Amino acid sequence: MRPSNTAHLYELAWILPSIALPIGMLVALVVTAFGVGVHVPGDAGRVDPTKLATTAPFDKPGVFQVAPGRYEVRMVAQIWSFTPREIRVPAGSTVTFIATSRDVVHGLFIPRTTINVMLLPGQVARVTARFDRPGEYPLVCHEYCGIAHHTMAGKVIVEPRS
Ligand SMILES: [Cu+2]
Numbered sequence: 001m002r003p004s005n006t007a008h009l010y011e012l013a014w015i016l017p018s019i020a021l022p023i024g025m026l027v028a029l030v031v032t033a034f035g036v037g038v039h040v041p042g043d044a045g046r047v048d049p050t051k052l053a054t055t056a057p058f059d060k061p062g063v064f065q066v067a068p069g070r071y072e073v074r075m076v077a078q079i080w081s082f083t084p085r086e087i088r089v090p091a092g093s094t095v096t097f098i099a100t101s102r103d104v105v106h107g108l109f110i111p112r113t114t115i116n117v118m119l120l121p122g123q124v125a126r127v128t129a130r131f132d133r134p135g136e137y138p139l140v141c142h143e144y145c146g147i148a149h150h151t152m153a154g155k156v157i158v159e160p161r162s
Contacts, residue, residue, distance in 0.1 A: 036114075046124065048122065049102055052076055052102055063089070073087055074098050077101045077119045078106075079104060079152075084154070085154040085155075086157065087156045089131060090158070091134045092132055093158070095130075097128070099119055100124050100125065108142075110156060111138060114128075114129050115127050136157055138154075
């Protein structure tokens with residue numbers, strides 16, 4: 001083989017992965033966005049974090065049934081707790097969390113679901129998950145928010161359908 005042919009092969013060996021890698025990344029992006037349903041939280045609005053006590057829907061935090069099998073959790077995070085701390089829904093419910101932070105950056109993470117967002121003061125996060133399996137789901141802050149960050153947690157209790 002002449003040296004020029006070898007150089008040609010080396011060039012091809014470099015070009016092919018450089019085409020395959022971005023295609024692979026694009027496929028991974030499309031699968032996570034449309035197949036698995038992982039999204040960047042949308043801009044669900046802004047609020048004044050110093051006036052949450054008088055700003056709807058955060059003036060009445062809690063769990064609200066909005067339709068049969070559909071619930072809305074209006075949640076406020078603050079050092080070092082979530083309000084509400086405990087959420088009870090029947091199995092098979094679709095739950096939308098509308099959440100924000102009163103003070104510093106917190107996180108809202110529920111393992112084994114698609115709920116995983118940062119809660120920024122003044123920024124409203126809106127995320128939805130379906131809870132099919134009965135059981136207790138921990139609800140944790142996964143953004144370091146100060147000395148008692150590790151105690152900041154709550155739970156979602158999914159009750160079996162009667
Ligand atoms: Cu926190």
